[in-house]
Amino acid sequence: MAVSIADVRAVAALARLALTPEEEERLVEEFNRILEYMGKLNELDTAEVMPTSHPVPMRQMLRADEVEPFPARELVLAAAPHRDGDYYRVPRIID
Numbered sequence: 001m002a003v004s005i006a007d008v009r010a011v012a013a014l015a016r017l018a019l020t021p022e023e024e025e026r027l028v029e030e031f032n033r034i035l036e037y038m039g040k041l042n043e044l045d046t047a048e049v050m051p052t053s054h055p056v057p058m059r060q061m062l063r064a065d066e067v068e069p070f071p072a073r074e075l076v077l078a079a080a081p082h083r084d085g086d087y088y089r090v091p092r093i094i095d
Helices: 005-014 021-042 073-078
Strands: none
Touching (some): 005 021
16 A cells, blocks of 8 residues: 555645645655555564563552642632632633
8 A cells, every 4th residue: 555645635634734745745755665664564473472562661650649739829819810709700602
């Protein structure tokens, strides 16, 4: 399966990219080289290879969730142009 100019133009339109004709030609060549390389990788026997997401074992290091009061709450709320108690007052946008 080869990538054509039409494919590049369709993807560029979806991404809202304005490409020059030279860029389109270059991308066609690059995409086709990528697909050719993927074809070579597909020839490898990976039946005995375990799927991995990282090359080395990793462990997620997260801190415990603890509720902490925000120290500058009044300062942040004071910056609002319109306020209703502890909330920002904004114009209504849905009728």
